[in-house]
Amino acid sequence: MQLNTIKPAAGAKHAKRRVGRGIGSGLGKTAGRGHKGQKSRAGGYHKVGFEGGQMPLQRRLPKRGFKSLARPFNAEITLSDLQGLAGDEIDVLTLKAVGLVPELAKNVKVILSGAISRKVALKGVAATAGAKAAIEAAGGSVA
Structure with a gap:
């Protein structure tokens, strides 16, 4: 060729x-x-969606829903995720390093899903009431 x-x-x-x-x-x-x-x-x-003067479909239907702009900055992890982590002290940087939360995350919260049987100390990571109770029952702490 x-x-x-x-x-x-x-x-x-x-x-x-x-x-x-x-x-x-x-x-x-x-x-x-x-x-x-x-x-x-x-x-x-005419413009897209124009119906000859009739009220267009996108204006006849009700407005619904909301997308929070804070969503990419908030992340959740489960007790099962904590159970699988190595190390006793866990903070946001540790979670980013192992890939459990996205790099953009600023606030991380532990939710009560799964179980934890080892001692972990959370630093700068929030937890729901149930998750906090489960972590403390396993001998850990939430700061």
Whole structure:
């Protein structure tokens, strides 16, 4: 193969449709726009979702839901996750290093899911009431 013999794949290139160039082209006179109406006029079109003046669907339906901007900065871990970690002192940097929480996380909270049977000391990591009780029952502490 040489650079001067390269061709596009068969059917990849096709001539642009030329409208309004006479009756023989098949797209003369109205140029494929049909007869009359807003869409047949020059510059005549409407915005996305426009329903001819009827209240558009996106305005008829109720607004619902909310996305918190703080979401990427908050993370949760379970008691089972803590059980599998090496080391007794656990802080946010430790959790980021092992990949349990994303790098963006600023606030981490332990939730009561699973069980913990070893002693861990949490530093700068929050815990729910149930999780705190479970950690303290295993001989650990939450600071």
